[in-house]
Amino acid sequence: MxxxxxxxxxxxxxxxxxxxxxxxxxxxxxxxxxxxxxxxxxxxxxxxxxxxxxxxxxxxxxxxxxxxxxxxxxxxxxxxxxxxxxxxxxxxxxxxxxxxxxxxxxxxxxxxxxxxxxxxxxGAGSNCSSALMITMGTGIGGGFIVNGRIFSGCTGQGTEPGHFTFLYGGEKCGCGKRGCFEAYASATALIRQTKRAMEQNPDSKMWALVDGDIDRVNGKVPFDAAKLDDGTARAVVAQYIDYLGMGIAGMVDSFRPELIIMGGGICNQGDYLMIPLNETIRKYCYASDEIAPPPAVRATLGNDAGIIGAAMLQVSQEKSKA
Ligand SMILES: [Zn+2]
Incomplete structure (x- = not known):
């Protein structure tokens, strides 16, 4: 060994x-x-x-x-x-x-x-060899594994799934561009969407969840309020999942991975997120009635994924030479 x-x-x-x-x-x-x-x-x-x-x-x-x-x-x-x-x-x-x-x-x-x-x-992809991982945090991080190896692109820097242009002329992104996917589907974007909806809807139950202090909004607040059947929160969550699923569907159409692995705290919503997300990916994917889109599943290793993947860099590179 x-x-x-x-x-x-x-x-x-x-x-x-x-x-x-x-x-x-x-x-x-x-x-x-x-x-x-x-x-x-x-x-x-x-x-x-x-x-x-x-x-x-x-x-x-x-x-x-x-x-x-x-x-x-x-x-x-x-x-x-x-x-x-x-x-x-x-x-x-x-x-x-x-x-x-x-x-x-x-x-x-x-x-x-x-x-x-x-x-x-x-982890979540141990039965497959090609998967796209998307992590929704402050931004959107991700990586694309092809045949057990990191797809690094011809310049060696890998992929930036958070920064493909999702909407022409859209929201300003931290990278300096406009309309990037992460400006719509990161946890930061969800918080911004939630705050805007709260400001427009003073009756939303989300205000009570943050004791009236909008600065206390996090990515869990809209989900918690949606489960309390707050209409504003349900609309925020539905719109967010639509953004997320549409962006992922674009990547599926481009790369056809076997599996989509989702990371980040928002995934703690479990089936409440993952079931509609899979339906949304299917809705936006090319010819999904004939070609089933890959399933989107939750990451399983948490913070250990980074340690294990780093440790496996040599093995992964050996595979590429084999
Ligand atoms: Zn960007």
Missing amino acids: RYFVGIDIGGTNIAVGVVDEEGNLLRKLSVPTGASRGQDALVADMIGSVKAVVDVAGLTLSDIASVGIGVPGAVTPEGVVIRAVNLGWKNTPLAQIMGDALGLPVYLGNDADCAALGEVVA
């Missing part, structure tokens, strides 16, 4: 785990990211965490085949972080720095791509 270490650099924590070649997470630990401390401190913490988690797993570094790192930003196949805005990194040769310190091969991937890979290796 070969063992790998996966590192997921999140905004709050750096999570590090030992994973076997079947994608089982054996041990993990996490340390605060503290990105403001600068690159050297972060790298030192990652090196220390790798050694610590390997030790906790009862192994030594010589038992580890490679280290994989999921980076919140763009990386090259050669292991350079081109840009990671939230970390303040630019053109950082992270694979070389980590590799020299640990004496191990180091692979880099985009964090959303790694989460998608983790779900396909060991």
Whole structure:
């Protein structure tokens, strides 16, 4: 059995785990990211965490085949972080720095791509080899796995499912463009849609759920109020699911994955979201009466997906050569 270490650099924590070649997470630990401390401190913490988690797993570094790192930003196949805005990194040769310190091969991937890979290796997509993962959070993240391998595109930066233009001249997106999918279907977009509806409907039950304070609206509020049969909330939720399903249907028509894996806190709504979402995808997909759209299912690994996917970067790349 070969063992790998996966590192997921999140905004709050750096999570590090030992994973076997079947994608089982054996041990993990996490340390605060503290990105403001600068690159050297972060790298030192990652090196220390790798050694610590390997030790906790009862192994030594010589038992580890490679280290994989999921980076919140763009990386090259050669292991350079081109840009990671939230970390303040630019053109950082992270694979070389980590590799020299640990004496191990180091692979880099985009964090959303790694989460998608983790779900396909060991989570919701473990029975398939090609899946599209969409995570609705502050923005929309995602990754596309084809035949067990991250689809990185010809420039190596992977896909940006949150930033295809969903509506010409539409809402302003954080990326600077207009009408991006994430400006309609991220958790942030849902919150904005909810606030607008509340302002237009002072009688909505959503006001009571936030004690009259609109700043307390989160992505759960419209769903909670819709379940209380609040008409305004039901309309917000229906419109949101329509946006989400229409965008996903566009990606299905473009790429025909076997499965759509959905991540993010909104998925905690379970069937209340997933049943109408699957119906909506079917409604907007090309020829769905003749060609069944792939099912959309919830991710199952939560935050562990990023660690497992990062750890599996070497295995995934070996597959591509096979
Ligand atoms: Zn955008």
